[in-house]
Amino acid sequence: MRGLILSGGFGTRLRPLTYTGAKQLIPVANKPIIFYGIEALVDAGIKEIGIVIGDTAEEVKNTVGNGERWNITITYIPQEAPLGLAHAIKISKNFLKDEPFIMYLGDNLLKQGVYDLVKLFKNKKPNALILLTEVANPQEFGVAVVDEKGIVKKLIEKPKEPPSNFALVGVYLFDEVIFQAVEHLKPSWRNELEITDAIQWLLDNGFNVESQIVKGWWKDTGKPDDIIDANLLVLEDIKSSNKGTLIDSTIHGRVEIAEGAIIEKSIIRGPAIIGMNAKVSHAYIGPFSSIGDNVVIENSEIECSVIMEGAKINNLEKRIDRSIVGKNVVINQTDHSPRTHKFILGDQSYVQIIK
Secondary structure, three states, X not given: OEEEEEEOOOOHHHOOHHHXXXXXXXXXXXXXXXXXXXXXXXXXXXXXXXXXXXXXXXXXXXXXXXXXXXXXXXXXXXXXXXXXXXXXXXXXXXXXXXXXXXXXXXXXXXXXXOHHHHHHHHHHOOOEEXXXXXXXXXXXXXXXXXXXOOEEEEEEEOOXXXXXXXXXXXXXXXXXXXXXXXXXXXXXXXXXXXXXXXXXXXXXXXXXXXXXXXXXOEEEOOOHHHHHHHHHHHHOOOOOEEOOEEEOOEEEOOEEEOOOOEEEOOEEEOOEEEOOOXXXXXXXXXXXXXXXXXXXXXXXXXXXXXXXXXXXXXXXXXXXXXXXXXXXXEEEEOOOOOOOEOOEEOOOOEEEEOO
């Protein structure tokens, strides 16, 4: 079985963060989101992975590489525009050949991984196996109607009046029949070849589509709050380790401190992660915070936030909470001003707070 990871799209809901980078490379617990998908496929025994790329192709290639770090082979598949998930399958046919494959959306996180799904697909050999989860807002997703055995009866993309609350998660397993389905599709009103239409074609033509319900949590990291929530969920499972230097500092709970980090006269409350060569001085880092590589935090308080590589935060009177701060952002307060701070700041931003 081969793997197909989608890493195109514009990430409009994550702007300004995605003006300067791919949404799949935003870090969660100091690791690019796409790495979690790659690792899930590798854990399921998949050795050949194709990554569909768009406008951020070079950044994705530079970050992910050729697969050597996971002892796999990665092939990049250019997509001229984000024309739908089924279009991504269509353009990947030469890579996928006629082998069964698993398609994984590169901005998704799945606690359970995909090992059990791949095993089930190989054993039962349906034409398609989709992953579902119950959601409170099914009108924002592709929705499935299933029977008591998990057999899929119908799919609808973002219905105004959802027939069920089972939404499609961004993980799909197919055999070669899916290519027949894709060839019969016409673009939707969004000018995309919809994966829900492709799966519906399978159903309409008598092919076997089965489903499984998500075990554990799943996150689609499409919006800033989703990134923060995903970071929280991943940090729940972090283990304590310290490869840095502690100077007159206190660590509470599970905290991972990377090599070269310096924690001076500060309090760190886990779960939290501190990246390589970060410097935290006279500061408080609260639970569910990810502090990236080469970040400097001085005389400030951070909690439940993602602070990306190279950011500098100095002398803030009020705590930063549930925020995302992009690469190399500078936030500096020159005088005390009594307000609470919340930021979604793209790379290279500079914020100065003056009373």
